[in-house]
Amino acid sequence: MAGGGRQVRVILMRPDGGTDAFGGEEHSFTDTEIVSARFDYQSGDEAVQAARLAGRSVVRVKLYSSVLSRQVTTGWQLREVVSEDAYNIVDVNPWKTRGFIYLTVEGPLA
Numbered sequence: 001m002a003g004g005g006r007q008v009r010v011i012l013m014r015p016d017g018g019t020d021a022f023g024g025e026e027h028s029f030t031d032t033e034i035v036s037a038r039f040d041y042q043s044g045d046e047a048v049q050a051a052r053l054a055g056r057s058v059v060r061v062k063l064y065s066s067v068l069s070r071q072v073t074t075g076w077q078l079r080e081v082v083s084e085d086a087y088n089i090v091d092v093n094p095w096k097t098r099g100f101i102y103l104t105v106e107g108p109l110a
Helices: 046-053
Strands: 006-013 029-041 057-064 075-082 086-095 100-107
Touching: 029 075, 046 057
Parallel strands: none
Antiparallel strands: 006 029, 006 075, 029 057, 057 100, 075 086, 086 100
16 A cells, blocks of 8 residues: 555444443444554545544545455544544545555544
């Protein structure tokens, strides 16, 4: 994966919700597998500036296309292996011809 950005190892986390003892929804995530990713920090538009003012970063993440990465939706999360920072996936953009999946993520989560 050539190009600029920061190369990291990440864990894709699938939502694994259920109901608690009181009938409410539980929001938990199950780790799937570790994959290689490239983080490109975004700058410029209004949404990025608003997220920064709220204390979040908007990052574009490039993954190799695989069976697992093609299952990712906006309900999933992504976690860096080394720093343990978690990010919400807010957009998924598959490039079927290029062999990559691009994710837009916000975080790190508190």
